[in-house]
Amino acid sequence: MSEQVTPSFTSALSETPLARRAVLRTLAGTLLLSVTPVGLAAAAASVIAVRVWPANAYTRVTIESNAPLSFKQFSLKDPERLVVDLEGVDLNSELQSLAGKVGDNDPYIKLLRAGRNKPGVVRLVLDLKAEVKPQIFTLDPVAEYKNRLVIDLYPAVQTDELLAFLNDNGQLKNDPNPPAFNKPDKSASQASKAGETKTAEAKPADNKASQSEKTRANDSVDRDKLKVDRLITVVLDPGHGGEDPGAVGPSGTHEKTVVLQIAKRLRELLQNEPNFRVVMTRDADFFVPLGVRVKKARAVQADLFVSIHADAFTRPDANGSSVFALSEGGASSSAARWLAQTQNDADLIGGVKIKSGAEDLRRTLLDLTTTATINDSLKLGKVMLGELGGINRLHKPNVEQASFAVLKAPDIPSVLVETAFISNPEEEKKLIDEDYQQKMAQALFRGIKRYFAKNPPLSRTKLAQQ
Numbered sequence: 001m002s003e004q005v006t007p008s009f010t011s012a013l014s015e016t017p018l019a020r021r022a023v024l025r026t027l028a029g030t031l032l033l034s035v036t037p038v039g040l041a042a043a044a045a046s047v048i049a050v051r052v053w054p055a056n057a058y059t060r061v062t063i064e065s066n067a068p069l070s071f072k073q074f075s076l077k078d079p080e081r082l083v084v085d086l087e088g089v090d091l092n093s094e095l096q097s098l099a100g101k102v103g104d105n106d107p108y109i110k111l112l113r114a115g116r117n118k119p120g121v122v123r124l125v126l127d128l129k130a131e132v133k134p135q136i137f138t139l140d141p142v143a144e145y146k147n148r149l150v151i152d153l154y155p156a157v158q159t160d161e162l163l164a165f166l167n168d169n170g171q172l173k174n175d176p177n178p179p180a181f182n183k184p185d186k187s188a189s190q191a192s193k194a195g196e197t198k199t200a201e202a203k204p205a206d207n208k209a210s211q212s213e214k215t216r217a218n219d220s221v222d223r224d225k226l227k228v229d230r231l232i233t234v235v236l237d238p239g240h241g242g243e244d245p246g247a248v249g250p251s252g253t254h255e256k257t258v259v260l261q262i263a264k265r266l267r268e269l270l271q272n273e274p275n276f277r278v279v280m281t282r283d284a285d286f287f288v289p290l291g292v293r294v295k296k297a298r299a300v301q302a303d304l305f306v307s308i309h310a311d312a313f314t315r316p317d318a319n320g321s322s323v324f325a326l327s328e329g330g331a332s333s334s335a336a337r338w339l340a341q342t343q344n345d346a347d348l349i350g351g352v353k354i355k356s357g358a359e360d361l362r363r364t365l366l367d368l369t370t371t372a373t374i375n376d377s378l379k380l381g382k383v384m385l386g387e388l389g390g391i392n393r394l395h396k397p398n399v400e401q402a403s404f405a406v407l408k409a410p411d412i413p414s415v416l417v418e419t420a421f422i423s424n425p426e427e428e429k430k431l432i433d434e435d436y437q438q439k440m441a442q443a444l445f446r447g448i449k450r451y452f453a454k455n456p457p458l459s460r461t462k463l464a465q466q
Contacts (some may be wrong), residue, residue: 045069046121047086047094048146053242055286061098061126061151062243062351065089069149071134080128083134086208091116094162098124108132108153119332124151131156137353143345145243150351156376198425231277232457234270234448235297237307237406238263238280239343242287244350247312249428255310256285258431262419263308265441270448287350290405302412302458304380304448307404309343310431311395311418319427320390320395322418325377326408327401333398343416344405374401376413384447391439392420392430417444 045067053060063069063086070087090096102112110127117123133156141146142174182187238260240246246255263280270276281293288296297305311322313335381399388394395418407414419440420427430436 016370022393030393043458045089045147047089047092050094050098050101051243052098052101052106052109052112053286054103054109055242055284056107057282057284057286057288058155059106059108059153059155060242060286060351061109063095063149063151064145065147065149065386068138070122071136071138071149073134075134080131082126082128082132082134082151082153084124084126085117086122086124086149089122090120091122095122095124099184108155114306126151126153128153135353139351142348145349148243188345227242230275230349230457231279232275232304232452233279233300233302234306235279235281235300235302235303235412236263236267236298237305238282238292238462239307239309239406240284240287240346240350241282242350244287244346246346246424247310249422250316250425251428251429253432255312255422258310258422258437259308260285262437262440262444266306266308266444269441271447273449287352289347289350289352290344291347293406294409297409297412297414302409304451305407305409305414306444307406307414307416308444308449309416309418310420310422312342312423313421318421319424321385321420322395322400323381323384323388324402324404324407324416324418325381326374326414327403328371328374344403360404373409373411376455377407377415380413380447380451381415383451383454384415384444387443387447387450388417388440391436391443392427395421405423 045065047063047065049062049064051060051062051064053062067088069089072085072087074083075081077082086095091114098114102109106129108129108398110129111125112127113125115123115125132153135150135152135154137150139145139150139409141147160216239255240254240256241260242256244256246259248254260282264283267278267280270278278404279302280298281296282288293307295303311318378399378401385394385399404416420431422428422431
């Protein structure tokens, strides 16, 4: 047979150009069929990490891969299920580990299964505890992350406070008048234990300060008595969270963990005061976009916004506490400008699908920001620096300014507090120490009380005098 085939091809090649082209097409097709499966296999994406972030606000599932993933989704009823087909990927140990990452305390996911649906397609089936409104999108590589596919599960029946700021495509609404919370009282800001990150070196926060500590904190502001006839609403904003760990200390401490612990301690001190109502932008380990943090503060008509962070720098010897306010113009120093840029990148790292209008909204908010609001922020920052100097060295003696996206509420005095340099080994030890966390919370508490004693908020709702 081979002796007959070879001459036939030889003779065909010697015929007309049309015949030669037909033979070459046949040969090319044969070669393509033989190499295509190998080429496709080499180009297939591989899942390298999976993570689940449960919280009362919403649950996030993140699938990280070395190449972009395509997906299809649909929902099933009775019982409630969400199905996501990942295309161009093979089932591996990482995907199979997803089932074990869903805890009993997850508010929305009952079970999560991953299996091979057909060659090159992995099917995820999420058995749900209630009806949800899913938002699924992809993220390009950024920082230490490669390509990510994000599955966000929001409650569908009772709209969550975060979902109130998102449209059906998972994008921030460009709404100048965001809706108010359904539950703006103290119960809305109670700590949620679901999904809270615990690092080996970070001790759990002890939210029960001794009576003597509370007494000392109150005695220190006796000379600055509050004179208000309504509740003062303070929004505490622990930086980062979820996919965005913030800065990481030399021993692996995450900024997002320690600032949440400090914020919870500060919340307790404020809630023990009769005139304060506290709202947290997050009370567990989940990601909140920068624009949503600002909108949350405006939705509850906050009198004050305090964003809490733990600084990092390229040099490990950098140390001290700092306070920042918004700048209408340029930054007050190159370091402040650099820090603002790193903080403003949180949306890229944490992962949010933002349409271009959201950036336009940020610019509008900055344009609307009045000089009076910034001046009030500077007054607050100065008082806080005075208190912080009693427990830690000050990195700069003055309040610095830069264009922080999270401080761009046009009508709310806002500051960003860098509690210490988590990149400094000695200050990292302080940040995970319960005593230091409590002292930091007390310093911020005293600063807030002294600010309002000298700058009482305008009257809104009269309260019965006690």
